[in-house]
Amino acid sequence: MAKSLTGQPVNKARQRAAAAAVNRKPTMSDVARLAGVGTMTVSRVLSGTVRVSAETTQRVQTAIQQLNYRPNVLARAFRGQRSHSIGLIIPYLYDPFFASCAHAVTAVAREHGYSVIITTSNEDPETEFAEVDEMLQRHVDGLLVIPSRVRNSRLTRALFGKTPVVAFDRPVSDPSIDTVLVQNAVGSRRVVEHLIEHGHRHITYLALSRSLFTINTRFLGYRRAMQDAGLESCAVFDCTSEEIVEQILKAKMALDTPPTAVVTSNTLVTRYVLGAISRLGLRIPTDLAFAGFDDFDLAEFTSPPLTVVRQPAQEMGRVAANLLFDRIARGETPHTGNRIVLPVEIVLRRSCGCKHRAAFVIH
């Protein structure tokens, strides 16, 4: 170690004090020294948890301003306090629906003075687990997650310890975890009922993997509507490409009683279906009526404009984030979590057979 001429170890703190104005970011003890108080007093002024005399408070505030002091977030977090960050795990960021949720989350987080660490799971439980672990390592104060598949899910209270967690868009098996969902079944059922009112009897449900909660729940809504009307369900899952959908549709249309309407599970499948329909030379809604789940920016400008179930993406992100911050503030981990279900809207455009010039919304 460096020694002074007297043989004493050099006082590092003093060295730093000398260099303070030059380079280093001001620390709490810089402030304390300038204000002529102890570091604890500064700490107390900052946190405001304990009373400090008005005069002292003033001196400290001035010193803080003068040095442009900002507490070191990392030191705080390290010390075991709040990290003032939350984690957000979603399947994909390039999906506008998930991205909208994420947007709302970052907005709410900012209101609370929080940063958001975002990562994607790609619908893979292993990746999801690894990312949760990573976030926990980083001591996030809370976790927001759109769980991937329910099967094989490793998302349980035990994993999270006492870190608050809110699942949204899709639930987790652990009932102690708060959940925010939308009316998947209801939305699906309503739009199918609407198709039935248009006189359709053969309605096909085209979907992605049934192992996704939303996809399956929407299917149940579809089936329910069909059953209630005394109609036969016909669902096809794993519509994972335009080619596949084209083949399916081609086969279906060649049947004795071909479908007169199709309903999709989400925007991706909508895209495949539109492509397939166009390639097969079918016209909407005359040859085949159409309704989709999940509205998107240009659904109004497709040919024809699409009837869809609209989900409140940003609203869901906002509600989930607020719920999380509530948990963080209260510091409690409830035995049974909340389960909030947000309403959806049916946006009637023309693909279902409606003649409205403009969109018509059912709440």
Add this chain to the structure above:
Amino acid sequence: MAKSLTGQPVNKARQRAAAAAVNRKPTMSDVARLAGVGTMTVSRVLSGTVRVSAETTQRVQTAIQQLNYRPNVLARAFRGQRSHSIGLIIPYLYDPFFASCAHAVTAVAREHGYSVIITTSNEDPETEFAEVDEMLQRHVDGLLVIPSRVRNSRLTRALFGKTPVVAFDRPVSDPSIDTVLVQNAVGSRRVVEHLIEHGHRHITYLALSRSLFTINTRFLGYRRAMQDAGLESCAVFDCTSEEIVEQILKAKMALDTPPTAVVTSNTLVTRYVLGAISRLGLRIPTDLAFAGFDDFDLAEFTSPPLTVVRQPAQEMGRVAANLLFDRIARGETPHTGNRIVLPVEIVLRRSCGCKHRAAFVIH
């Protein structure tokens, strides 16, 4: 402080050691004790920077496995090492283009074992500045940003200190900062040239704020194409709503020499224009040909399918992120930054007047 019966301060470390198996996460000294070595040896085994004897290494590894020890990220970051996190600042997350960039960034970050803190600037320089500051406070190892307006920008090397920064999609005024862009002017010029080849003489450019780099650069490309063809430019900025666009278009169409084609600056304006055109009862491409900037998922299924300039969103995010990690690894801050420009493609569909059944791409 708690005293033992002998009046000695209780050895906290020993207390912890006793409780270790019960509750607490294992620390480096737990590992060290179990392996019968000093903490530094453990540290060295972990970092791998200094040679440690094979045998000792083995013992340490075993202890690590046994305790399921994972180094404390926060302590590391606090200690002044890497935080293994980068910051990403984009205007909006609900915009699919920006979200796609963000997706690619998170993917690259994961490959490097990094977390990403994402936040939105809402195109506001003040928010942007505040968020940069916040990230710097959090000691991110690097920063990726889509700068908001160039005017009033407070993004300079001085602000960032020695933290590497890469700007993408839009440049910053400071030339020492690395930048990744796409061929905005070229893309715009090409697509306008294409319209001119279709015989159009009166082509209007409809755009958002000119103070956005991309919007203005695309305008320059448009103007260049028009000038080269000896045609007169006609651009309208601040097309911020469907109503405004409708009025503008209505007025233009009533002129002696109405436009026969329009070009938009980005997808948002495309949306407004499609709405306005539809409300005015105009048909594309017969009454008015159309070309847009920025491709989107369902551009193929609008009526008619849209001709657009396609930007490599994910590619841009990937390139920018890789560049950043390169800087982080080398630890150097160059005097003059890189400036990478990525190529765009022209996707010819039918709104421009082409008759292709499927999309045709020009590179």
Add this chain to the structure above:
DNA sequence: CTGTTAGCGCATTCAG
């Protein structure tokens, strides 16, 4: 090759 010491900036003891 390995261990010891010290300190990053803060907040929780405890003692005035």
Add this chain to the structure above:
DNA sequence: CTGAATGCGCTAACAG
């Protein structure tokens, strides 16, 4: 109401 000491988990610098 205020201050001093202490340690969070880790690693740079030094000493063996």
